[in-house]
Amino acid sequence: MTLLTSAAGTWQLQRYPVRSHDTLQAWEAADELLHELIVERDDQRPLLINDQWGALLMPFAGLDVASQSDSYVSHCGWRHNLELNQLPDTLTALAPLESLPDDRDVVYLKIPKSLSLLEFQLAKLAAELPAGTPIFAAAKSKLLTPAVRDLFAQYCETIEVSLIRRKCRTIRAITRSIALDQARFMSSWEVPEFNLTLHHHAGVFARNQLDIGARFMLDNMPPTGAEQVIDLGCGNGVLGLYYARLSPNSEVTFVDESYLAIASTHRNIVSNLPASQLSQYDFHVDDCLAHRASESADLILCNPPFHQEHAVTEHIARQMFRDSRRVLRKNGELWVVANRHLPYYQPLKRLFKSVHQIAQNSKFVIFQARG
Structure with missing residues (x-):
C-alpha cells in the first residue's frame, strides 16, 4: 500500500x-x-x-x-x-x-x-x-x-x-x-438571523451559504463563560465567532488545516467583532491540535469534516476527538455537531467519561463530551 x-x-x-x-x-x-x-x-x-x-x-x-x-x-x-x-x-x-x-x-x-x-x-x-x-x-x-x-x-x-x-x-x-x-475571488454574504457578514476565500468550505450543520449548532450553543475556547476545524470560523459574540470575555483560538480557511476566519473576526476584542483571538494552521498544549482549553467546538479531497473518511474526526481529550482541562467540554448517519457516538464514548446528546433534528446531532 x-x-x-x-x-x-x-x-x-x-x-x-x-x-x-x-x-x-x-x-x-x-x-x-x-x-x-x-x-x-x-x-x-x-x-x-x-x-x-x-x-x-x-x-x-x-x-x-x-x-x-x-x-x-x-x-x-x-x-x-x-x-x-x-x-x-x-x-x-x-x-x-x-x-x-x-x-x-x-x-x-x-x-x-x-x-x-x-x-x-x-x-x-x-x-x-x-x-x-x-x-x-x-x-x-x-x-x-x-x-x-x-x-x-x-x-x-x-x-x-x-x-x-x-x-x-x-x-x-x-x-x-x-x-x-x-477581490473577485473573495465571496461575501449576510446571515441576517445571526447578524453576521461572512467572507470566504476560494475553496473554503460552505463558501456560498451557511452550512446547515453549523446553523444547527448556532441554534444550540454551549453556555457562555468558558475562558479558553477552540473552534477546531473552524472553516469560516462561524462557530467560534458566534460564541465570541455571546461570551465577549472568552479567549477563542481558531484552528484549521486550510490556510485559506484561517485567512477567511481572520477576515470574519475583524468584520464582525469590536476592534477592542481582537487581541483575545488567535488563528493557527495545524494538523488538528498537534501543536496545542495539553490541558489548555475549557471548551472545544467542532464541526468535523468527513471528506479529504475526494476520499470519504472518518479518521480526521477521530483524530480531532483524541486531540480534544488531551487538550481539554478537567471538566472541559467538547461539543460536536455531525450528520446523524456518522458513527461518532462510540468513538467519543471510548475517549470521554460522559457523552450526552444535546440536540437532534432530521439530519444532525449535537454531542457534548466531558471528562
Whole structure:
C-alpha cells in the first residue's frame, strides 16, 4: 500500500499523519500519468500545485522545486515523505496566498475538488508566471467537466486533453498573461438571523451559504463563560465567532488545516467583532491540535469534516476527538455537531467519561463530551 512504482522511479509514500492499517493510498493514477510526462522532459525548476502527499515531489527531490497547497497537512506530508525516502529537502513550500516564484519552467497541477480554488490557482498562474509557461494537469476523468475545461480556456492557451487512461485524463496547456483581480475571488454574504457578514476565500468550505450543520449548532450553543475556547476545524470560523459574540470575555483560538480557511476566519473576526476584542483571538494552521498544549482549553467546538479531497473518511474526526481529550482541562467540554448517519457516538464514548446528546433534528446531532 505504500510502495509507489511509476515511470519516474520507486518510493515509499505514506499519507500523513501516518496511521496503522491505513486503507487509503497516498497517490492515484493521475499522479502516475503525470510521472510519465515528467520523464519526457528535463525540468529543473518545477512548480507543483495540489500535490497531496508528495507523489509529484519525489521525482524532483534535490532540484529547485516549489510546491503550493492550501493544506497544512500536505505540507507536513511532503517533508515526511522526503525524510522517509532519505531524499534531500530543497523544497520551497508555499501557501495559496503567497506569491509564486516567477522563474518556474513548468507547472504540474492536480485538479482540486473545488472549482473556485482551481480558478484562483489558474488566475495566479496567469498573473504571476511568464506567458507561455507549460502546465500539465491531471485528475480523474469525471472531474474534467465542461466547467473545468472552460476555466483552462480562460486562463491558458494551446489546450490539449488526453484520452481516458485508468479512468483519468491529463491536460496540456500554456499560460496566458492576465492581471489578477484578487477581490473577485473573495465571496461575501449576510446571515441576517445571526447578524453576521461572512467572507470566504476560494475553496473554503460552505463558501456560498451557511452550512446547515453549523446553523444547527448556532441554534444550540454551549453556555457562555468558558475562558479558553477552540473552534477546531473552524472553516469560516462561524462557530467560534458566534460564541465570541455571546461570551465577549472568552479567549477563542481558531484552528484549521486550510490556510485559506484561517485567512477567511481572520477576515470574519475583524468584520464582525469590536476592534477592542481582537487581541483575545488567535488563528493557527495545524494538523488538528498537534501543536496545542495539553490541558489548555475549557471548551472545544467542532464541526468535523468527513471528506479529504475526494476520499470519504472518518479518521480526521477521530483524530480531532483524541486531540480534544488531551487538550481539554478537567471538566472541559467538547461539543460536536455531525450528520446523524456518522458513527461518532462510540468513538467519543471510548475517549470521554460522559457523552450526552444535546440536540437532534432530521439530519444532525449535537454531542457534548466531558471528562
